[in-house]
Amino acid sequence: MDFNDTPEEAEFRTEVRAFLQQHGDKYRTRDSFSRKNAKEWQAIKADAGYAAITWPTRLGGRGGTEIQQVIYDEEERHYELVYNVFRVGLGMCMPTLFAYATEEQLERYVEPALRGEELWCQLFSEPAAGSDLAGIRTKAEQDGDEWVINGQKIWTSFADTADFGILLARSDFDAPKHKGLTFFFLDMKSPGIECRPIKQITGDSHFCEVFFDDVRIPDNQRLGKIGGGWKVALTTLMNERMAVGHAGGPDFEEIFALAQSLEIDGQPAFKNGAVREKLVDWFITCQGVKYTNFRLITALSQGQQPGPEASIMKLVGAEKQQEIASYGMDLIGMGGNVMDKELSPMAAAFQDSFLFAPVSQVAGGTNEIMRNIIAERVLGLPADIRIDKDVPFRDLPTGPGK
């Protein structure tokens, strides 16, 4: 075993470090959703060839490897330069365009997206279709060379500032659910689109509801066949990036530090038997996640593609985040209710994480969906028996009031 980079990897890391040293400090952010500076930073990355490391060079990428992307991400994280604002566009929308758009369209849209000049969003989930994405009911009706869209999307990150979006809609309500879908991309400034930010559990607003009222999309912005939208959507979803296994917020180091700084019965809290048992459990999980990540990186370094095995990173990370945050608040005791950053230990990091952790366990695939993925795609267990596959979509039960 060797924790060091290969010579090629080390050389690449040195280049990346030099680049970040030169430009990084100016663009540091503590808010990964910030749009301030994000566009400028993205252009600098694009010029230096770090904006899309694994893309082929003909599409403006570096033609690099997955492991180079991992190395770049590791180094960029030290500078707190992770701007989530481009993640959806570059990680999911563009790869879908690569597979289904025309050469002229790629010429028009890829470079501005890569340079951060145009922001993209993904219009998939709906109020009645989240985990069951193929159950969407936003309607697409063909009208000559155009399509008319009516309906509602939800949980769309950056919809209110995005320039373009990819859209999954239902073009045939008489076909079975997976067969009546069609996929488009559209201008988010089109008439008839209304975005309303959703105030989340934390009080922040990172997502929007998007309403479509007779929104028109030219047919040449259809991706894939009419009724072939599900296949296109799967391409998008396959491109979800390898999760890192740390959902954010306090981890073992922070809860251990907290347990050293607080007292129980006149002793440091970590001397307490019940606390020790918890600390040991989290240490084992955190180490397990860390070294599983090392194994995944090793696989990438050996040229393998990321597979469904990486699902455990997101799942374990999100559950651990919730448990550690909640227990940290118990350690703080009655004062655990305080969210004032001046008054609460570690600037209320545990309280913040407590409220954000439910988001981690739902966003990007719920814990239940992640367990299904592991069971079906890694262990090979049979898919659930479906009652919704071969009947016309309009005949499916929808629950009361629909």
Added chain:
Amino acid sequence: MNFDISEDAKAVANTARDFLREHSPMTAIRRVFDEEIQYDAELWKSMAELGWLGAGIPEKFGGFELGGEVLCVLAEEIGRVLAPVPFSTSVSLATSAICAHGSDAQKCDLLPKMAAGEIIGTFALAEGVGDPSPARIEAVVENGRLNGNKYPVADGSVADFVVIVAHDSAGDIGLYFCDLSASGITSTPIESVDPSRNTVSLSFENVEVEPLGDAWQGWQSVQNILDQAAVILAFEQTGGAQACLEMARDYAIERYAFGRPIGSFQAVKHKLANVYIATELARSNAYYGAWALGENSAELAQAAATAHLSACNAFQLAARENIQTHGGMGITWEADCHMYFRRAKSLGLEIGGSLFWQERLMSQLEQQATG
């Protein structure tokens, strides 16, 4: 970054997996359960011929010096099929005690025979209830004579010698070598959770013993042997967990209820996904343990405790859920599930229970935190 088992060790693991699949089917351990045999002597001989018993022994003492990783992957394959051989006792505990502490004369005498499979050793630490601790040791050696009781001693009924933890008249903890044919020893088979472990109670009455070398450092030496064993055990446990996961998965695919495979129900899927997660985390922690063992890193104590605890979680969860997935069949003597269930708990107690290793880990973390 190359956080992977070496190609050499992987090659050994592949050979071992194929060999054990053919030569150690579940019928082998069943013969031990049914008391037809005590251990698979033929398999043991083959393992010697393949060089596995001498994997951790230096070449100059008749071994093959294949390194810690090879020992680890062998343990994983043995754990996978519950091979009824005294691996964790003789090849791991006894061998590492002799290699680390034995005198040259003892090494010259014992190690070549151990590598050749001619003699079997075991390790006697426990004295009934309680976790490893110098305060628990009542066995005493005075004027070269041992008095005391040791139980449970795994593989005690098939071993030729035993490495014993005892204190001397000054109260200092030490390691002693004792031939099990010496007079004054009463060896009594005792019923144990895992009947395939050949567990005995050893009673010593003025038995002649010799110190194992003279360079041990009291309890620290014992703890170091346990740390090394914990890493190798973690691989054996991970192998067992993987086997349980695969058994449960296969059964969930082939068993139908309510007109469909039970593996299509999310209640079963999510249960097995949890087993997969625990097993993968355990494997990753075990890899780090193997690294620390191979490098003789200062982090060995921490890595070993982490690996062992993580593997205890995984194997015990996997064995339990394997039974649950098998339903009524899972609770029969006839199905193989219970043998893994017993082994999972047994390995989780062999070198101290979870409370002992949790405390071992916490004390390492405290030391780091306080510098």
